[in-house]
Amino acid sequence: MLHHLLSLSNSNRRTVASLNGVLETPISSSAHLNTNSQILPRSGSHNSSRGWSEAEPTVSRLTTAKPRSGGNSHARSSILAATIAALLLTTSAFAADVSKWTQQLASSDRDARREASYQLLHLGAAAKPALPDLIKALDDQDKQVWSNAISTIAALGPDAVDAVPKLLESLDSRRSQGRYRDQGQYLLRAAYALARIGDAAKPQLLAALKDKDTGLRIGAAKALGGMGPAAKEAIPALIENLGSGDQDLRNEVIESLGLIGGDAVPALKDALDSKDAWQREGSARALAAIGDAATPAGDKLLERAGQETDATARGAILATLPKIGLPPAKVIPPLIAAIKSDNEALRHAATNAILLVHPSAKTAVPALTALLAEPAQAEHAAYVLGRFGDDAKSAVPTLIDLILKAETPPAAFTDALAQIGPPAVPALLAQVEKISATSITRDFWVIKVLKNIGSSALPELRQALASPNTSVRLAALGTIADLGPEAREARADVLKLGSDPDPQVRALLLSAMVSIDSSTSKALKLIEPAIKDAQPLVRAAAASAAATLGKDAAPVAAQVAALLEDPDGRVRLVAIRAAGAIGVKDPVIIERVTARLDDPSARLAAIEALARLGAGNAVPRLIALYPTSDIPTRLVILNALGGGGEAGLPTIATAMNERDPSVRSAAVRALAGAQTNVEILLPALQQALTDRDPVVRHAAMDAIVPLATRNPNKVTEITKSIISLAALDADRLSALETLRAFRVKDLELISYALDSPSSDVRVWACERAGRLAGQARPIRAKIETLSSSSNDYDRRAARRALETIR
Secondary structure (H helix, E strand, O other): HHHHHHHOOOOHHHHHHHHHHHHHHOOOOOOOOHHHHHHOOOOOOOOHHHHHHHHHHHHHHHOOOOOOOOOOOOHHHHHHHHHHHHHHHHHHHHHHHHHHHHHHHHOOHHHHHHHHHHHHHHHHHHHOOOOOOHHHOOOOOHHHHHHHHHHHHHHHHHHHHHHHHHHHHHHOOHOOOOOOOOOOHHHHHHHHHHHHHHHHHHHHHHOOOOOOHHHHHHHHHHHHHHHHHHHHHHHHHHHHOOOOOHHHHHHHHHHHHHHHHHHHHHHHHHHHHOOOHHHHHHHHHHHHHHHHHHHHHHHHHHHHHOOOOHHHHHHHHHHHHHOOOOOOOHHHHHHOOOHHOOOOOHHHHHHHHHHHHHHHHHHHHHHHHHOOOOOOHHHHHHHHHHHHHHHHHHHHHHHHHHHOOOOOHHHHHHHHHHHOOOHHHHOOOHOOOOOOOOHHHOOOOHHHHHHHHHHHHHHHHHHHOOOOHHHHHHHHHHHHHHHHHHHHHHHHHHHHHHHOOOOHHHHHHHHHHHHHOOOOOHHHHHHHHHHHHOOHHHHHHHHHHHHHHHHHHHHHHHHHHHHOOOOOOHHHHHHHHHHHHHOOHHHHHHHHHHHHHOOOOOOHHHHHHHHHHHHHHHHHHHHHOOOOOOOOHHHHHHHHOOOOHHHHHHHHHHOOOOOHHHHHHHHHHHHHOOOHHHHHHHHHHHHOOOOOOOHHHHHHHHHHHHHHOHHHHOOHHHHHHHHHHOOOOOOOHHHHHHHHHHOOOOOOHHHHOOOOOHHHHHHHHHHHHHHHHHHHHHHHHHHHHHHOOOOOHHHHHHHHHHHHHO
16 A cells, blocks of 8 residues: 555666666776766656665675776776765755755645645655654644645654654544544544554553543554554553443454454453453453454353353353354354343344354254244244254254144244255145145245245256146146246246146146246147146136237137137136237127127126227127226226227217216227317317316326327417426426427427426426527527526526527
């Protein structure tokens, strides 16, 4: 992070390179040396301590060099003199730089101070002469200045010992400079600088740990922690601070003790017997931070885990046990005991600790499984077992037994089985074997667990598809169907069930294939024979699968329509819906659907199908049914009449005057579909826009959108009505959506909208004008007025429009 602090300026690199090059070059009696051009640095260059250190090998070689044979000793003497002179000049450049930036650091100009602090930072150790001024800069109100000053002091390391008092003073909240927003950053940087200063700062840091000011103690603890094991003499004072009432201080001390490491273990072990609960808690947490090096304190922690009376301290001890390298066999018993506690915080701490022993689950799982027998602990134990995943497979039989004994399967137990995952699948399927096939539904608890296990259960489920037990095959197939495309690899196994002897399996097979396989052709190959199956359940499943495929099932539309004559009422009902979903407008299919209007149980489904297929010859029947139908049926009839041509218009007109707004709304939509005469339709929609109920008004707006697209020149007046409605809270969103769908080019309409009390409408008008570009110049003045509006949205929209208009 600080490598840039020690960087070498380009000019100094060239100087050193030149010197090294000169030393390696044989010199003849005719050699000449131009010291100005070859080894002197550029004026104004910024040098660094690294530059000087890189020059040191050159100096050494110059002072120890021996003349080469055949060399000119006089020439070498000249080179030596010139080289030393160059290095002296480089040193002078360093001093000049430090002096320059030190003076600038006291400037009243903030940017000048920033630049000076930045340059001093990049001088690294060479900035040592500026230390007094850097110390003063710690009080600078500009963050960049004081942060650069601290970083430079840190780079000086032990040479910056004179800065220690000021750094500590800055951490003292009693002498705060008011940098509350940056206090956290200041603390981090100051502590780092103190840590870099190292041994020279220790006496004052140790004294600071005993100061009354909490902020000062926090900073001192952080600095000592940054020194790591080198700060071991601070251990007693740090442990004493574990008893502080300030949580932030305790947390910082714990972290510092963790960084100091193994040297702190004996003292922390003793502190576990402290009379102060905070000290006991903090000591345990510090040992956890130390980790495996704290193993020698293990026996004491185990002892305290059973004796500790303070819940918070005991929780910290429990959390520490799995983190310090103790054998799992020693750790698990006290954690299991804590899970039985009435204290929720202790149970939570013990649970988390047990989960940290995960690699040694074989030790924890038997103890947790035993807890399942205790009603008060069972659900919590199940939760923990589930978190162990497949390592908890030995608990599966016990969890299943508990589920079977309960009236309603407890979620904690079923969730645990789902988390244990694939190892639980065989036992779950074994339970299915004991249940009749009629009980295998999506709500059955085993099916829910299998579905929650997900695709990881697929290998076992694929094997189960070949089970001789019908219930098992149904459970496996139903789960695969719910998995959908995730179970695509099971296609071949599923297809083998096409000739299964059980009709439930054959029926479920169809929905499973449609769910897991996007191949329509494969699904249709299954649907065609299933339509002719002897079992009504399978025929209904075939029609349902075709409905799911929708228009892709067109090749089997006629076969599905044949099921409208099926002797089984459920099959007929599903077939009607499938015919509508497939949507093939064949007269024979429509006639068969129309015939179902005589069946009260199928009437609603038949009307819905006719709405999709086209009412055609069924319109008179629908008109006859309308007066005696309830409201849900009337709504469906109106939907069907909307696609039935002008024959249904009288009924639609009657519906537009009914009291129920949902009926009036459906009538408006039906009118837009049935009435082809724009001159008649527009006044009716205009009237609907004045309806007292917003549902009806919104239906009229929806109907106007396609009409305006086809007839933009005929909707001027109705567009004005929508612009007016956009100013009303109840209609704003619907009206704006309608307006945005219009490609309005009428300047009169756009000008009218610019006068709207609604900002949203005015913005829309500006956008429309902007799209017209130069054609909108006649209304430019009105838009210019908006461009200076106090409303931000109006102003920005108007200015964007003017850019394109101009």
